Amino acid sequence: MHPDVAKLVDAGRIPKPVGERLSQLAPGNFCLHKSFGAGKVIDWDLPGKKVTIDFERSSGQVMELQFAFQKTEWIPTDDFRAKKIEQLEELRTLAKKDPVELIVHLLQSHGGSMTGEALEKQISGAVVAEANFKKWWDSSKKALKESRRVVVPQKRTEALVLRDGDRTPAEALVADFEAARDIKGMIKALEAIAADIGAFENEVDALKRLLHDIDEGAKKAARVQLGQALQLVAARDEVIGSSKALELDPTAVRLSDLILTADSSKLADEAGTLPSGRQRAIY
Incomplete structure (x- = not known):
């Protein structure tokens, strides 16, 4: 729990579960928003009940804390979507050197499965140049099948599934x-x-x-x-x-x-x- 929030909990001003959720919105943490995508919390104003988040699709977004509670979801710093914000160049390098590991990491960040369409949205443009994505994906699918770490479906609308290691x-x-x-x-x-x-x-x-x-x-x-x-x-x-x-x-x-x-x-x-x-x- 964030130290500033712990003081509020200790003083009885907010319940512990609220404090734990509030701590997820502390500066430096990452979250997801349905419309804005992944974001990093830049600042917060606890007395003013506001938080500022740099989202993928909306930089410097100021939200009421209550709204952020309801409309965002916390993600860990090692989540693929968080790394797209903080460590994008590392992901781009990994896409070239070890595409299987990149895709495994992406699937791990999505509960172990996602459709080919959803995968393309996460990688094309940001991690792999849009013009090169099809060629990259064709070779990556072959490598995935050879690795046997992922079940690769025939259709883009069906889910890739991470296998039990x-x-x-x-x-x-x-x-x-x-x-x-x-x-x-x-x-x-x-x-x-x-x-x-x-x-x-x-x-x-x-x-x-x-x-x-x-x-x-x-x-x-x-x-x-x-x-x-x-x-x-x-x-x-x-x-x-x-x-x-x-x-x-x-x-x-x-x-x-x-x-x-x-x-x-x-x-x-x-x-x-x-x-x-x-x-x-x-x-």
């Missing part, structure tokens, strides 16, 4: 599959698993858990998205084929099952959209 590489790959929101995401996750099958050398059970989920997903997709169902089963077969410890369960859905039950004209159209390697698996 205690997960093994195999657990991280399985988590990507489990986090997939649609068949396309499941296919991408299976492709990543097949490409890094060595990570499962001592964790085959983690892969076996996926097989039932793949079966269920393929059955549902076959009714309305035959092409994606075919791709999903083909991707599963690629994973099984890349691991000596896995084999297809006798009751599992097979490509032949989907082909035999599909409308022939629909099958031709859907199969024609598949990658050539998977077309060969079907034909």
